[in-house]
Amino acid sequence: MTSPSLKNDNSVKSNLTPPIPTPHWGSQSGASFTVRATTTISARPQSVLDALLNTSSWPEWNNFVPRASLTNPPKDSNNPTRLLPGTKFTEHVDMAGRGRSTIVKMKLLMTVLDEMNEPGKNGFKVVWLGKGYPDWALRSERVHEIYEEDGGGGTVYDVYETFSGPLAWAVKFFVGGTLVKRFGQWNGELKEFVEGKC
Template sequence: MSTPLSDPQNADRATPTIEAAKATLHIGSSIFIAAPSTAVWAALTDTSTWPSWNEFIPRPRTTRPPSSHPSYKKGTKMTFHVRMDPTSDKLQKANDTQLMVTELEVPNPETNTPGRIVWVSDSEAPGGFSPSLLTAEREHEIKDVEEGCEVRNWENQIGWLVYAVKWMYGKRLEANFDLWVQDLKRFVEESQ
């Protein structure tokens, strides 16, 4: 694809419950993938493939509802074992993030309907934060375009703890969001 994506950081994109302008921290990344949206969707929603491509979150764990297939459904609760510095060879403690899928729409190339998945921080999970301390809401959008698809990924965070998150991890999270879509692109395109 010769034309770069417009607004690759998705700077003005709201999540379902957090406006971009009201977010204390907004992170986003986008990429073109030379594959149909259905192939990208399959890789993104089948968490059993993540260890082979996702350097940022190589170990997601679905906690509820239990399923024989490791993919997302609306209401799925999971733990992301996050590697904050995935480019480092040093042994590092995984930071566990508790999340829940709140919206899920499968892409439909026939109607040109984008796929989207939204997950939010799960305040009720063990180790979860009160919404007044930290609420994170993340959205992935996969849209068919000529010769492939656009993948957009953005997160809005609000709450008192977000100021510390932004100060301590803001730049690292931006780099990790870019790495996430680059890893996804490499995995999907090499699988085609």
């Protein structure tokens, strides 16, 4: 696994924002906040998508979530560790970002893998839903947009997760700042990994 050497990586922007609507939950009035991180990767969108979806590569680069366990590996794939829509999986999360101890296990469901052909966004959209809590208590949805950079020759990787429900305030209060750091770390380490493969 790569060492987390991204403390001064100015190519990654990561912050808390007002709630961003998501495909499943839309723009709920009860949404609390969004964690968002963006970077540009010197590679094609397909290479970024492949690294994101191939969970067997996560231990090589991902110190925030160094492992994922697939509950129902896809039956129609040559790679049983590759995420596809309908896949239920558990992220083994290290909130310290050192790729060592698992502090949190987060249950998720991948719901979307679509091509994007919007003005200025030619690439892919991946979405997964948080399934660790009842929907009435905490709702989370993570959206990954991977698209060609306008005129730059690289790929924009923009990931955001919107939280809502009565427990969202607690997530923001207790770990909001940590999530900003870890989302930025995820982006920076994915960038480093993909660019190292090119």
